[in-house]
Amino acid sequence: MEFREPIEQLIRDPREFTRDVKFPKSDELRIYDTSLRDGEQMCGIAYTPETKYEMCRRLSDIGVHIMDVGFPAVSLDERRSLQLIMDGKRKGEIRADLDVVVMCRSTSKDIDATLSALEEIGVAPSAVTFFVFTSGSDLHMKYKIGKSLLARESKPESEWLDQPLSFYRAANIRMQCDAIRYARQHGVERVEFGGEDGSRGDVDYFIELFKAGLEAGATRPSWPDTVGCLTPEATRWFSTRIVEAMPKDVTLLNHFHNDYGLGTINCITSLACGFKAFTVTANGYGERAGNVPLHQVVTALKVLYGVDIPGFKYNKLWELARFMESVSGYPIQAHEPIIGANVFAHESGIHTHAMLIDRRMYEAVPAELVGGHMHFIYGKHSGLSVVEAALKKNEAKLAKAGVTVDAALAKRVLDEVKRVREERALTGRTYDTINQYYAGINGLGLSEGDVLEIAEGLGRPLSAKT
Structure with missing residues (x-):
């Protein structure tokens, strides 16, 4: 209908309340999609290499800038996925400027395995970004990777519980930096790095970890809310301190999970504090309650904050959602914001x-x-x-x-x-x-009962089978 009055006079524009929110320049924002790795870690999801290629092609086309393809060293299928994607870049089916990320832990063994996997499929280390990660909270450093840190420091395992947290913090930084330097010495030009469970860690320690990693030759620090426990207030507290402590030319990456349904607003809050790259998945698929949904963040930024990401094809979000449902086996809820069946x-x-x-x-x-x-x-x-x-x-x-x-x-x-x-x-x-x-x-995954049935079939003595 053609109203007599301007629409702005009839209803308030939501951007009236967000105009003072400052973001990095829109052409500096980077959409980091982890559907192929973190999204696939959702219970019951398993993608074929061909499906991953098609996912990557569609996400490249819609306008994401960075693509996490996971761990090529762990299986033939993972290497095949990466090979298809890199071939797609060469053929022009996937954007040439798409930053492809491979993952490995902060050990020379993991890095060597990844380098070998790349060599096997004809991909140069300089053609991808290595995400070399470690732990970020004291809980993870001491009780998850503590024994590995003890071994690296030539300490007996018997000292595991008695060593103070300060020992594990220092050992963790040394391990992270050694891994970064090792990767750079072996032809890797771009190194992303960070520590799991960062949101439950000490911010000053994380800043120390970031500064040491950058000095060792890394290029993109990643700060994760691995268990999705942050509020927007906590996100602002952490993000502000990290941004203020980092060089201005460094692109900081955030990574939020959605355990309390706050992933989207936490992501936007972090960007408003100065982070420039943000991790998402198509349809919000991911472990537990999922990751930050791509459709929510980009649409909220555009409609509610006036931040239009250059080159992003917003009009393909519904099409992408239906495709992701078809290959994952998971329909999204009908009232899912923006892409749910009942939204319009x-x-x-x-x-x-x-x-x-x-x-x-x-x-x-x-x-x-x-x-x-x-x-x-x-x-x-x-x-x-x-x-x-x-x-x-x-x-x-x-x-x-x-x-x-x-x-x-x-x-x-x-x-x-x-x-x-x-x-x-x-x-x-x-x-x-x-x-x-x-x-x-x-039925998408196997139950514990299925596992026991397999174990009985494989482990039963031959005499009992006959």
Whole structure:
């Protein structure tokens, strides 16, 4: 509808409240997608190399800048995935400027294995970024990798529990820096680095770790909220201190998880503090409650903060979401912001009546922006106006069937729609749908019972098998 007044006079622009929020320049922001690695670590997901290639191709096309492809040293499939992706870059099917990241722990053994894997598939160390990671919290340093740190420092394992935290902190930095230098000495030009569980660690220690890593030759520090426990307030506290302590020309990377549903706002908060790269996954897939969803961050930045990432194809978000559902086996919830099936659907009479006047009545995210489309669902809560509109829209088609559209017909149709919907509610079809959903989800991975059955089959003595 064409309003008499400017739309800005009729409704408040949400950006009115965010104009003072300062972000890095939009062309400095870097979308770091980890769907192929962290996304695949979601329970029950397993992608083939060909699927990973297609995921990477689509994500490259939509506009991500950095792609985490995981650990090429761990399996033939992982190496095949990387090989396909690098071939795709050479052929022009994947953007040549896509920064491809491979991962390894902070040990020369892991780095050697990764270098060998790259050599096996004809990829130069300088063609990719190495993410060389360690631990970042005292809990992880002492009780997860503590024995490895003791061995590196030529200490007996019997000292594990007695050594103070300061020992593990210092040993961890030495290990991280030795690994960075080793990678650089073996032809690696770009080294990302950081410590798991950073959000539960000491910020001053993390700053020390970052400064030492940069001095050793690393290029991109990564700060993770591995267990998704931060609030926006805590994120601002950590991020501000890290940004202030780092050289201005360094691109800092954040990595949030979504265990409390705060991943998106934490990510945006960190960017507003000066971080320039942010980790996401398509559809938010990932371990536990998932990672920061790509669609949420980029759309919120654009619509709510006025930050438009150059070259990003927002109108392909819906298409990408449907593709990711098809290859992962995981449908996203119908009310998932921006890409859920119900986001642009309307049923209740009050809403549909208003939407028939103008979609801006109840549409905060323009459907076309993200490749979606507004539509109506007809059911228990429908009103007469939406049925009348549907009949009017299809009047020519109905006329061919000998049907005359009038107010009386619209009322009868509405009554029948409500009756059919209420009848469906009594049949228990909803319960069948839910049961099928959980059966499908549980069937994506193997259960403990499946593991025991395999063990019995493989471990049973030959005499017992016969």
